[in-house]
Amino acid sequence: MKNRKxxxxxxxxxxxxxxxxxxxxTTLARYTTSDSASDTARVAKWGIELSVGGTLFGSDYAANSxxxxxxxxxxxxxxxxxxxxDAANIVAxxxxxxxxxxFDIKGTPEVQYVVSATTADNEDIYLAVGxxxxxxxxxxxxxxxxVRGYYILDAGVYSETTDTAWDSAxxxxxxxxxxxxxxxxxxxxxxxxxxxxxxxxxxDQKNIAALATTLxxxxxxxxxxxxxxxxxxxxxxWEWVIDGNDEADTVxxxxxxxxxxxVVKVGNVYHAITVSGNxxxxxxxxxxxxxxxxxxxxxxxxxx
Numbered sequence: 091m092k093n094r095k096x097x098x099x100x101x102x103x104x105x106x107x108x109x110x111x112x113x114x115x116t117t118l119a120r121y122t123t124s125d126s127a128s129d130t131a132r133v134a135k136w137g138i139e140l141s142v143g144g145t146l147f148g149s150d151y152a153a154n155s156x157x158x159x160x161x162x163x164x165x166x167x168x169x170x171x172x173x174x175x176d177a178a179n180i181v182a183x184x185x186x187x188x189x190x191x192x193f194d195i196k197g198t199p200e201v202q203y204v205v206s207a208t209t210a211d212n213e214d215i216y217l218a219v220g221x222x223x224x225x226x227x228x229x230x231x232x233x234x235x236x237v238r239g240y241y242i243l244d245a246g247v248y249s250e251t252t253d254t255a256w257d258s259a260x261x262x263x264x265x266x267x268x269x270x271x272x273x274x275x276x277x278x279x280x281x282x283x284x285x286x287x288x289x290x291x292x293x294d295q296k297n298i299a300a301l302a303t304t305l306x307x308x309x310x311x312x313x314x315x316x317x318x319x320x321x322x323x324x325x326x327x328w329e330w331v332i333d334g335n336d337e338a339d340t341v342x343x344x345x346x347x348x349x350x351x352x353v354v355k356v357g358n359v360y361h362a363i364t365v366s367g368n369x370x371x372x373x374x375x376x377x378x379x380x381x382x383x384x385x386x387x388x389x390x391x392x393x394x
Contacts, residue, residue: 134200147179184332207309221355223268248360269337284324
């Protein structure tokens with residue numbers, strides 16, 4: 091009887107242990123808290139379109155400017171008033187370009203940006219201050235001739251003769267087509283038409299090197315904030331007026347043609363001008379430049 095009572099007590103204790111274990115197991119479950127988040131991004135738009143270029147010069151020019159092609163030079167099948175013998179680009183009195191060199195920037199980037207322009211090694215055609223002319227040999231002189239006012243050549247220097255009587259052993263020269271310049275002569279007239287570039291509308295400019303520097307400064311001032319539309323441009327054109335300084339034009343044309351009797355006055359004598367490449371010199375000084383060059387570099391970039 092006692093054993094049966096003990097067995098009941100043991101069963102009751104075992105049931106209590108099972109119930110307690112379930113309660114404890116539920117109480118010891120770990121705390122759990124969760125959250126989630128996500129984000130995405132795309133590349134910011136750039137979209138700047140930058141263009142520089144165009145045709146400033148050509149090897150042929152039409153007699154009638156109304157027949158100019160898209161480059162503002164000459165249309166096929168029209169008469170040619172100016173044409174290079176070696177296909178080189180040339181300029182001459184009466185020639186011009188109306189389409190010119192074009193700079194253009196447009197777009198709406200999503201970043202702040204700046205523009206940087208540089209220019210260097212630009213050259214313009216010019217004739218320096220001085221008195222110029224052409225020495226031409228005098229023909230038909232004889233013993234009855236008065237040679238006063240003529241010149242004698244010695245080692246590249248033409249000196250006015252002090253003789254009155256003709257000397258058969260000497261060659262005499264006469265100064266022709268004389269022109270005196272009190273300021274440097276730049277035959278090409280440049281014009282700039284600009285849109286949305288402050289201070290860049292410039293007309294009747296005579297020095298392409300100085301003009302190019304000014305344009306680089308104006309373009310380098312361009313900038314924009316994010317989502318600020320960009321739309322700026324300029325067009326550079328030129329003209330060599332045919333009714334300008336005919337005498338100075340003739341000197342330049344004769345120099346590039348290789349004439350060795352073109353002179354410039356230094357003191358009381360005339361020195362022969364020599365040409366090397368595109369530079370004309372006399373008595374150790376540069377008196378003319380015979381090439382025109384325009385260079386322009388532009389970069390648009392995001393601000394750091």
